[in-house]
Amino acid sequence: MSSQPPLPLPPWLPPQLSQSPSPTLHALSTSLLPHLLTAISQIGASLRTSHHVALAGSANLFGDDQLNVDVSAENAVRAALAKCPLVVTASSEEDPQEKEVHQGGEAAAAAAAASDERFSVAFDPLDGSSIIGANWSVGTILGIWKGETALGKSPKEQICSILGVYGPRTTAIVAIREKPEDAGLCFELGLDDSGCNIELVRPNVRLSSPPYKTRYFAPANLRAAAESPSYAELVASFIREKYTLRYSGGLVPDLGHILTKGHGVYISPVTRASKAKLRKLYELFPVGLVVECAGGKAVDENGRDVLEKGVEGCDERGGIIFGNTDEVEEVVKVLLG
Amino acid sequence: MSSQPPLPLPPWLPPQLSQSPSPTLHALSTSLLPHLLTAISQIGASLRTSHHVALAGSANLFGDDQLNVDVSAENAVRAALAKCPLVVTASSEEDPQEKEVHQGGEAAAAAAAASDERFSVAFDPLDGSSIIGANWSVGTILGIWKGETALGKSPKEQICSILGVYGPRTTAIVAIREKPEDAGLCFELGLDDSGCNIELVRPNVRLSSPPYKTRYFAPANLRAAAESPSYAELVASFIREKYTLRYSGGLVPDLGHILTKGHGVYISPVTRASKAKLRKLYELFPVGLVVECAGGKAVDENGRDVLEKGVEGCDERGGIIFGNTDEVEEVVKVLLG
Numbered sequence: 001m002s003s004q005p006p007l008p009l010p011p012w013l014p015p016q017l018s019q020s021p022s023p024t025l026h027a028l029s030t031s032l033l034p035h036l037l038t039a040i041s042q043i044g045a046s047l048r049t050s051h052h053v054a055l056a057g058s059a060n061l062f063g064d065d066q067l068n069v070d071v072s073a074e075n076a077v078r079a080a081l082a083k084c085p086l087v088v089t090a091s092s093e094e095d096p097q098e099k100e101v102h103q104g105g106e107a108a109a110a111a112a113a114a115s116d117e118r119f120s121v122a123f124d125p126l127d128g129s130s131i132i133g134a135n136w137s138v139g140t141i142l143g144i145w146k147g148e149t150a151l152g153k154s155p156k157e158q159i160c161s162i163l164g165v166y167g168p169r170t171t172a173i174v175a176i177r178e179k180p181e182d183a184g185l186c187f188e189l190g191l192d193d194s195g196c197n198i199e200l201v202r203p204n205v206r207l208s209s210p211p212y213k214t215r216y217f218a219p220a221n222l223r224a225a226a227e228s229p230s231y232a233e234l235v236a237s238f239i240r241e242k243y244t245l246r247y248s249g250g251l252v253p254d255l256g257h258i259l260t261k262g263h264g265v266y267i268s269p270v271t272r273a274s275k276a277k278l279r280k281l282y283e284l285f286p287v288g289l290v291v292e293c294a295g296g297k298a299v300d301e302n303g304r305d306v307l308e309k310g311v312e313g314c315d316e317r318g319g320i321i322f323g324n325t326d327e328v329e330e331v332v333k334v335l336l337g
Numbered sequence: 338m339s340s341q342p343p344l345p346l347p348p349w350l351p352p353q354l355s356q357s358p359s360p361t362l363h364a365l366s367t368s369l370l371p372h373l374l375t376a377i378s379q380i381g382a383s384l385r386t387s388h389h390v391a392l393a394g395s396a397n398l399f400g401d402d403q404l405n406v407d408v409s410a411e412n413a414v415r416a417a418l419a420k421c422p423l424v425v426t427a428s429s430e431e432d433p434q435e436k437e438v439h440q441g442g443e444a445a446a447a448a449a450a451a452s453d454e455r456f457s458v459a460f461d462p463l464d465g466s467s468i469i470g471a472n473w474s475v476g477t478i479l480g481i482w483k484g485e486t487a488l489g490k491s492p493k494e495q496i497c498s499i500l501g502v503y504g505p506r507t508t509a510i511v512a513i514r515e516k517p518e519d520a521g522l523c524f525e526l527g528l529d530d531s532g533c534n535i536e537l538v539r540p541n542v543r544l545s546s547p548p549y550k551t552r553y554f555a556p557a558n559l560r561a562a563a564e565s566p567s568y569a570e571l572v573a574s575f576i577r578e579k580y581t582l583r584y585s586g587g588l589v590p591d592l593g594h595i596l597t598k599g600h601g602v603y604i605s606p607v608t609r610a611s612k613a614k615l616r617k618l619y620e621l622f623p624v625g626l627v628v629e630c631a632g633g634k635a636v637d638e639n640g641r642d643v644l645e646k647g648v649e650g651c652d653e654r655g656g657i658i659f660g661n662t663d664e665v666e667e668v669v670k671v672l673l674g
Contacts, residue, residue, distance in 0.1 A: 047505040051527030134597040135504035167472035168384040190388030242560040257471040
């Protein structure tokens with residue numbers, strides 16, 4: 001075992017987490033989080049100069065440019081994971097198979113031997129390919145699981161998720177919940193392109209409680225309402241009730257909007273004609289943890305908590321409804337009766 | 338008169354504009370455009386580190402932070418205009434009165450004496466205050482008018498507009514039409530935070546013609562559909578016809594999306610219960626020029642071309658419907674009968 005003194009906690013960690021952290025939280029916040037946040041900074045910096053994705057968006061003639069943005073984001077996250085000896089396996093939306101991160105590296109083996117902590121990471125390196133050409137905000141989604149795999153596990157083992165948001169600035173929304181019975185904490189960090197400066201912008205991101213000043217809705221896959229009378233009725237009721245529409249079509253910015261305003265409900269239904277599109281491991285589980293840690297609710301297309309049931313494979317998909325608890329419950333009533 | 342050789346045209350000017358440019362186009366592209374594009378780069382760079390607008394967005398407790406972003410954008414544009422001797426007057430959404438830009442400066446007077454060209458600029462320094470807190474893309478809108486004022490003039494005298502788009506990267510959409518009978522040209526530039534590098538990304542931005550692969554709609558002020566049966570019917574018809582919803586609530590990114598995809602229709606209706614919100618001088622006229630130069634159509638809430646009639650005052654407002662010509666005409670039929 002190592003006799004080195006433990007690494008200090010980073011200064012941007014919310015005060016609530018800095019008092020006598022568990023070994024798991026200590027490992028998370030001194031190793032995984034700093035490296036993964038650096039990757040998010042790097043992805044943000046690289047997007048700043050990726051002017052040719054606009055061509056990909058418009059014509060699909062330059063598919064390689066589009067692909068390059070995804071690949072460069074994937075590489076940034078993989079490089080960060082390679083620096084985290086406690087991460088055993090990882091899988092991503094771009095390469096949806098869980099694989100070992102360190103193949104017999106001595107340094108990694110030595111560092112891992114000094115700790116009992118083990119993690120698995122599931123991520124979507126760049127979510128929002130349909131809107132990046134238009135220069136709309138996009139994101140990175142990362143889910144961190146306790147243990148050596150995310151497959152066949154309860155999503156309660158997913159103890160942290162990180163959403164990188166690339167817009168006019170680069171921000172990260174982080175949720176941490178070590179034990180299922182904890183409330184968890186969601187906080188927002190401000191990053192810069194150098195990756196050297198991280199600022200704690202909102203130490204405790206919480207959704208509001210009713211009554212709400214302004215109410216927002218984000219109806220994904222709205223075309224499904226053409227075949228689903230209940231979805232059509234739901235949308236009509238939002239209009240009647242004068243909810244404000246905000247729907248970018250990017251899962252990360254759409255969630256970020258709800259967390260910033262303290263209110264909103266996002267609906268991505270599954271109907272007979274439109275199949276489930278969102279991947280549980282790379283999208284629904286990390287989003288679910290963020291929403292719950294912010295005091296909201298996230299359910300699947302059947303109205304069950306998205307974090308109730310894990311996956312056996314990397315490609316399982318589903319629908320989602322998330323936002324303020326009362327709004328989600330109301331939507332479930334209308335959609336599922 | 339000056340005997341200095343004329344300034345060379347910038348390398349990022351589309352080739353179509355570089356052949357024997359008129360004195361007006363020469364003045365635009367060697368003086369106004371470079372300085373205003375630098376201002377857009379500066380605004381983009383300053384937004385990168387404006388992490389505290391998130392607080393303003395969420396609670397309105399930190400209104401000063403929010404204001405600071407607007408003020409700093411306003412100052413960047415004003416500083417650019419001060420370097421343009423041929424710009425006589427300017428007004429902005431933040432300070433909606435047309436004022437002289439150069440008050441008796443000798444250098445400006447001398448430079449102006451060397452040219453017969455005169456311009457007036459109307460701008461919205463930072464459009465999208467409701468979404469910047471959520472880190473969604475926002476924009477700057479600039480309209481450049483021939484002559485010493487924009488008031489009491491036909492909008493055909495607005496010969497150039499520039500939209501700065503601040504998202505994962507900073508881009509500028511530029512439209513130039515010197516004479517009303519010209520088709521005009523819309524092009525897209527990629528900027529960087531230094532302001533030193535400008536890249537011609539799309540030399541000729543054009544909306545597509547039917548048949549369209551994917552059709553998009555952006556229904557602004559959707560709450561108005563609660564009181565307007567025709568707007569409600571319009572939205573229902575988009576759903577029936579399986580249009581894809583994309584609506585960020587930022588005028589610039591919403592237009593940018595349409596220009597990137599080559600298709601889309603944006604509707605900001607005016608109803609009895611919901612008054613006209615968009616300012617003609619700072620929003621509707623510049624957007625109208627971009628849309629027309631990209632081969633599309635932009636009409637007001639009465640179905641008239643937004644560039645048909647000018648304004649006498651800075652605060653005149655209206656509704657707008659813009660996008661592909663056939664889509665706009667169809668919307669007008671449904672909304673106005």
